[in-house]
Amino acid sequence: MNLVRLERLVKRYGDLMALDHMELDIRAGEILGLLGPNGAGKTTLIHALTGLIAVDSGTIELFGHAMRPGKLEPKRHFGLVTQELTLFYDLTARENLAFFGGIYGLKGKALQKRVERTLQLVGLEERADQFPGKFSGGMQRRLNIAAALVHEPRLLIMDEPTVGIDPQSRSYILDTVRELNRQGTTVLYTTHYMEEVQALASRIVIMDDGHAIANGTVDELIARIQLEEKLQMEVSEPTEQLIEQLQAIGGVKQVKQEGRRLLVSIRPGADVLEPLLAAARTYGGGVRYVNADKPTLEDIFLTLTGKQLRDGDGGEAE
Amino acid sequence: MSVAGMMRYALLRMARSYLALLLLVGVPLVLIAVIGTVSDYLQIERYGDTSLPGMDYLAVSMVLGFQLFGGAYTMEFFKSDLLDARKWRLHALPLRIDRYGMALLLGSTVFTMLQGLAMAIFTQLMFGVNWGNYAWLVVVLAAVSFLSQLVGLVLILSLRSAKLAERLSEVYGIGSMLLAGFALPMPDTPLFEFFGRYGNPLSLGQNAVFGMLYGNDRLLPLLSVGLLFTASALLLPLAAAAGRRKLG
Numbered sequence: 001m002n003l004v005r006l007e008r009l010v011k012r013y014g015d016l017m018a019l020d021h022m023e024l025d026i027r028a029g030e031i032l033g034l035l036g037p038n039g040a041g042k043t044t045l046i047h048a049l050t051g052l053i054a055v056d057s058g059t060i061e062l063f064g065h066a067m068r069p070g071k072l073e074p075k076r077h078f079g080l081v082t083q084e085l086t087l088f089y090d091l092t093a094r095e096n097l098a099f100f101g102g103i104y105g106l107k108g109k110a111l112q113k114r115v116e117r118t119l120q121l122v123g124l125e126e127r128a129d130q131f132p133g134k135f136s137g138g139m140q141r142r143l144n145i146a147a148a149l150v151h152e153p154r155l156l157i158m159d160e161p162t163v164g165i166d167p168q169s170r171s172y173i174l175d176t177v178r179e180l181n182r183q184g185t186t187v188l189y190t191t192h193y194m195e196e197v198q199a200l201a202s203r204i205v206i207m208d209d210g211h212a213i214a215n216g217t218v219d220e221l222i223a224r225i226q227l228e229e230k231l232q233m234e235v236s237e238p239t240e241q242l243i244e245q246l247q248a249i250g251g252v253k254q255v256k257q258e259g260r261r262l263l264v265s266i267r268p269g270a271d272v273l274e275p276l277l278a279a280a281r282t283y284g285g286g287v288r289y290v291n292a293d294k295p296t297l298e299d300i301f302l303t304l305t306g307k308q309l310r311d312g313d314g315g316e317a318e
Numbered sequence: 319m320s321v322a323g324m325m326r327y328a329l330l331r332m333a334r335s336y337l338a339l340l341l342l343v344g345v346p347l348v349l350i351a352v353i354g355t356v357s358d359y360l361q362i363e364r365y366g367d368t369s370l371p372g373m374d375y376l377a378v379s380m381v382l383g384f385q386l387f388g389g390a391y392t393m394e395f396f397k398s399d400l401l402d403a404r405k406w407r408l409h410a411l412p413l414r415i416d417r418y419g420m421a422l423l424l425g426s427t428v429f430t431m432l433q434g435l436a437m438a439i440f441t442q443l444m445f446g447v448n449w450g451n452y453a454w455l456v457v458v459l460a461a462v463s464f465l466s467q468l469v470g471l472v473l474i475l476s477l478r479s480a481k482l483a484e485r486l487s488e489v490y491g492i493g494s495m496l497l498a499g500f501a502l503p504m505p506d507t508p509l510f511e512f513f514g515r516y517g518n519p520l521s522l523g524q525n526a527v528f529g530m531l532y533g534n535d536r537l538l539p540l541l542s543v544g545l546l547f548t549a550s551a552l553l554l555p556l557a558a559a560a561g562r563r564k565l566g
Binding site: 047050051052069070072073075076078080082084085086088090091095099100102103104105 | 413
């Protein structure tokens with residue numbers, strides 16, 4: 001079942017086409033990782049999805065309701081975690097959550113209960129009556145997430161939620177996202193940290209130039225893109241004859257030598273490990289070390305967009 | 319959440335804005351204490367042949383004068399919540415932004431009024447300043463404060479630069495004090511006489527308080543408060559239009 005459906009979204013800023021017939025579905029129960037280089041249109045997409053901006057054409061459907069700026073009903077069902085901390089620094093952690101919960105119509109004991117439960121979920125129950133300004137960066141991030149969770153939304157939209165925090169807090173946040181998902185919350189997760197998406201997402205959408213250019217699980221994307229695999233091998237005597245023998249093996253695309261280390265590019269799906277090792281033993285004086293690298297999400301991203309994801313970690317300028 | 323509920327959080331936040339409290343409550347009280355102690359022997363002539371103690375004139379003028387800077391609350395809260403850092407977050411909530419804006423505007427008005435009232439009570443207890451009827455004083459404070467909030471609101475919603483809006487709101491406050499002849503004597507011309515009496519919010523506030531205390535009839539104080547509310551009524555549609563344009 002789709003919670004969100006975006007169809008042929010177009011948004012222009014002057015000559016810039018920020019969204020170019022963008023299509024996206026978010027299915028109930030999944031963690032959807034949204035990746036894209038700076039300027040790909042991710043932030044514009046989330047602004048449109050959350051009703052901050054109007055699109056020029058196309059439709060946005062959230063939980064069966066058409067979404068456009070000013071429409072309140074669809075907003076009751078999602079929580080938004082922005083990249084910037086949007087806490088009230090002159091309210092305590094508990095008061096922050098009570099404010100956000102109150103906006104969603106929670107009151108009295110029900111509100112109190114939700115606030116306590118959410119503080120517990122993000123591990124801030126002992127700091128509930130302190131002001132966020134006294135918190136570490138990681139704790140502020142956790143409270144920022146809690147503010148989006150207090151009404152127990154069906155969909156959690158997270159825009160770069162772990163920017164600039166320590167590894168321990170990041171790990172805590174990722175565990176929290178997994179736990180929420182296990183409890184049934186659907187998550188849309190955008191980040192510059194590829195390893196987070198790889199660790200969390202059940203499905204990935206890669207955006208570039210305002211539209212989706214790939215959509216699937218990591219394994220599906222690898223299979224679809226047919227990335228070459230790479231093997232590193234260190235031999236005792238890297239002779240010319242050895243390199244010629246390796247290059248003659250069917251499925252081997254290229255062999256590069258760096259001292260005693262050989263970098264072998266292999267066509268996708270080619271089963272060449274045994275012949276490579278045999279040649280190395282016969283013509284290279286024995287194998288000292290072998291390491292095979294499977295293609296990563298980073299490789300997929302680079303292949304599809306031609307860009308590094310972390311070009312300028314500062315976020316998008318759209 | 320109701321407007322009153324949102325106002326409650328706004329008031330809580332304002333009560334914790336310690337720098338603003340220092341500037342808008344601490345500074346005037348210190349000025350009243352220092353200048354008032356020096357000038358209390360003076361008798362200020364006002365309202366025909368009625369003279370009033372220097373301390374009373376100073377305290378009333380200072381408390382009403384600092385109400386003019388209370389618009390800083392509205393400007394700061396609109397800026398931080400609806401124009402800058404929290405803009406996207408609050409727009410993504412199932413929240414009518416006009417109602418939230420109303421809560422901020424009313425919260426700032428009430429908070430500034432409470433500051434004025436606290437200062438009035440303090441000066442009465444400490445220096446024996448005669449404020450007259452406190453219910454009337456609340457009406458006067460409400461009139462001056464609401465107008466000042468609206469001036470701040472129109473500026474922050476109309477201008478691109480928040481810094482410029484803040485500076486202009488200060489010009490409004492300081493300019494009104496100058497026009498009222500509070501800080502410096504103004505030229506003795508009909509134009510300055512008119513603006514010194516009816517053309518600025520501080521004079522209107524002074525008329526409302528002193529007129530009720532020492533005036534021969536109630537026309538002038540009622541007219542003054544009426545003019546303050548009329549000015550607010552004229553600014554309201556401007557603020558609404560600017561809000562629709564800037565906040566969507």
